[in-house]
Amino acid sequence: MQQAGFQLSWPWRLSLGYLFLMLALPLAALIAKSSSVGWAEFWRIATDPVALSAYEVTFVTALLAALVNGVMGTLTAWVLVRYTFPGKKLLEGLIDLPFALPTAVAGLTLATVYSSNGWIGSLLAPLGIRIAFTRLGVGVAMLFISFPFVVRTVQPVLQELEQEVEEAAWSLGASRWQTFWRVVLPQILPAVLTGVALGFSRAVGEYGSIVIIASSIPFRDLIAAVLVIQRLEQYDYAGATVIGTVMLGISFLSLVVINLLQAWGSRHET
């Protein structure tokens, strides 16, 4: 027992070593590489107007997409848990498709449908709405690839929610809407937030489908990940790593915020 602190079990050592090699070391290398340019240069590259715009396009669009999916995914999970209808099994499988589909294929699919001569794009074009090669296209791609996360995190929680709790609220005079808002939603909120966080991270990291559906023109629909590639193509390794480091920092911060939200959402669970 005295040596417990020194003689650690092999699963502990193995997983820690794995984490170090696969996660901590590459991230540290990225930060080290980016800081090799010096602080002033780092700041100049990081706050370059093209880069700033790319961060904004990436993070704001990803956040919006994650929030939209937070609502739509919760609704879809609700329908899947509470209703039985023909083709439900098929729909269940369909929802996971964005997980499995190569992102380039997803981009191709979306471009086919949303380009100005595609099924949906051709309907919207007369209204002056263009989706492909605009920021809207970036959003559509992010919606597509992050959709399953909220459904899959909320569904099991909804399934476990006792119907009796809702019936108790009704018997106390609460309407169905009040019951959802005040009783159901607070209990599934941690799961919704988890789903939104996962969807957001996934959307921020998306590259394959966006590079197809967007024009990647700075200040219009250029996302940070594509900017990194563009810098690499120009052999600007330092620039690429600096932007990469900034993305890392922002992603990390948003995850911390979402974790805090989650902890707040589940404060009643002791």
Next chain:
Amino acid sequence: MGITIAGVSKRFGQFQALHPTDLTIPTGSLVALLGPSGSGKSTLLRLIAGLEKPDTGRIFLTGRDATHASVQERNVGFVFQHYALFKHMTVRQNIAFGLEIRKASRAEIRARVDELLELVQLSGFGDRYPSQLSGGQRQRVALARALAVEPQVLLLDEPFGALDARVRKELRQWLRRLHDKVHVTTVLVTHDQEEAMEVADQIVVMNQGRIEQVGSPAEIYDHPATPFVMSFIGPVNELSPRSLLSCQLPEAQAGPHQLFLRPHDVQIEVNPNSSGVPAWVKAIIHLGREIQAELVLSDGGSLWAHLSRDQYASQPLQVGQQVYVRPKVVKAFPLKKNDKKTAMTPLATAGRSPMSLGA
């Protein structure tokens, strides 16, 4: 009138959960719906609450036709077996929920919640979350939450079913005292006959979607209306018509009857000159406040007998001992034609298993 149910029935798919039923529950009484699972007791309760819609019939709450009223409109308090508390709310917030929905003022809510916390003996627990309470405490919170809105009727669906035996016993005595204080018309669903007898003014015994009997605990026990009530309330021996014990009875000669004998109505004599039916003691089980003997009659049938501690002390029995048995009171129910087949099977005297004796 408290609650009036007229010709109410309910079917779930192929299953007739409740046959057309009439029942009147007087204002301010505490009534237990008692029956085995699938007897329709919970369905009836949920119909009263408005959580289910009846297929036929009408439901009146305090004189008003509530048949088509929604749960929300009926102003009933409902308590579930598994508490159904709002986990994300504190005890105070749980109790205040119905009052907030009714847009009561803050001061009013505060005063009412304090009063209810006092009533359910949970003052000082107001800021805890349900997960920080024991089962018994959670059910008291659920009760306070239901009472907060001053319901016309309080409906309890197996409220003590999830609690351990000791807490259950405490809580039902507490519920009885609470009802004497609050006097709200209360309907309690239970499958536990002891619970029903201890708590309720009136018991409604249900079986297979029908009401078998309505009466006070004493009436139900002493004058059961049907064989089902006889065998469901309290331990019982069913006597085969061919049993040696039955042959001596006038009812058995009058025609086909279903015969029941309570274990405490079995007289055991050791005197060989006794006119009783010879039997052997097969097993003796000490149940604490009484002693249970399993007897085998000379015709092969078996019989449970309960002896008080005093009886046992003055006449100790031993396994293998020969005794003579005489029934003190036998309850006979005339057989309906379609019951004949089951009753004539040579099951001898089918005693109920010791597990279900409920002593």
